Amino acid sequence: MEELPVSKSEKRNGQFQNPWPEWKFMKPTELFKFLFLTKDNRNLPSDPAELDTTLPMCSTVVNDLASSDHDQVTWIGHASCLVRIAGLYVLTDPIFSDFCAPVQFGPPKMKRYRPPGISIDNLPCIDAVVISHNHYDHLDYNSILELSEKFPNIVWYVPLGLKSWFDHQISATVHELDWWESFTHSDKLTISCTPALHWS
Numbered sequence: 001m002e003e004l005p006v007s008k009s010e011k012r013n014g015q016f017q018n019p020w021p022e023w024k025f026m027k028p029t030e031l032f033k034f035l036f037l038t039k040d041n042r043n044l045p046s047d048p049a050e051l052d053t054t055l056p057m058c059s060t061v062v063n064d065l066a067s068s069d070h071d072q073v074t075w076i077g078h079a080s081c082l083v084r085i086a087g088l089y090v091l092t093d094p095i096f097s098d099f100c101a102p103v104q105f106g107p108p109k110m111k112r113y114r115p116p117g118i119s120i121d122n123l124p125c126i127d128a129v130v131i132s133h134n135h136y137d138h139l140d141y142n143s144i145l146e147l148s149e150k151f152p153n154i155v156w157y158v159p160l161g162l163k164s165w166f167d168h169q170i171s172a173t174v175h176e177l178d179w180w181e182s183f184t185h186s187d188k189l190t191i192s193c194t195p196a197l198h199w200s
Contacts, residue, residue, distance in 0.1 A: 100137035
């Protein structure tokens with residue numbers, strides 16, 4: 001794939017554009033087929049005991065994380081990670097809900113089949129949250145509200161176009177970044193936004 005010199009995101013007719021020539025937007029019929037008609041190939045066991053053997057849960061004790069001086073990443077589930085870096089705790093794309101879709105419309109494949117590795121109640125004090133994009137499995141409304149209530153001083157880092165959504169949901173510090181923009185958090189950590197070939 002030929003690399004293009006992409007420096008800033010581009011909007012046309014009110015919509016952000018993917019500048020790569022191989023990009024094709026998913027049609028509504030293709031999205032419906034993907035969500036509801038595609039065969040479920042996960043082959044997950046229906047027996048809970050067998051599921052515990054196939055996909056065992058590792059119980060993470062947050063005190064164990066805090067006792068280490070090393071930078072580390074703890075996988076919570078899907079794209080949600082707890083990152084301990086430069087003495088700060090950063091969450092990525094937090095989703096703690098049972099569904100990554102509106103429950104009333106969500107197909108069964110969008111239901112979580114293992115609980116989060118760490119619950120919101122057991123998280124350490126979160127300094128920052130990084131959101132990659134606005135799909136349900138990366139931007140979870142209920143998780144945003146719960147995190148904001150439990151940790152009111154969280155600083156949120158979001159891609160261009162999402163700050164207004166956050167401003168309507170919670171009272172918080174939200175930094176909106178375009179491609180290649182960076183922000184230094186607490187003089188310790190630089191958070192940068194890079195281009196992605198995706199849809200939203």
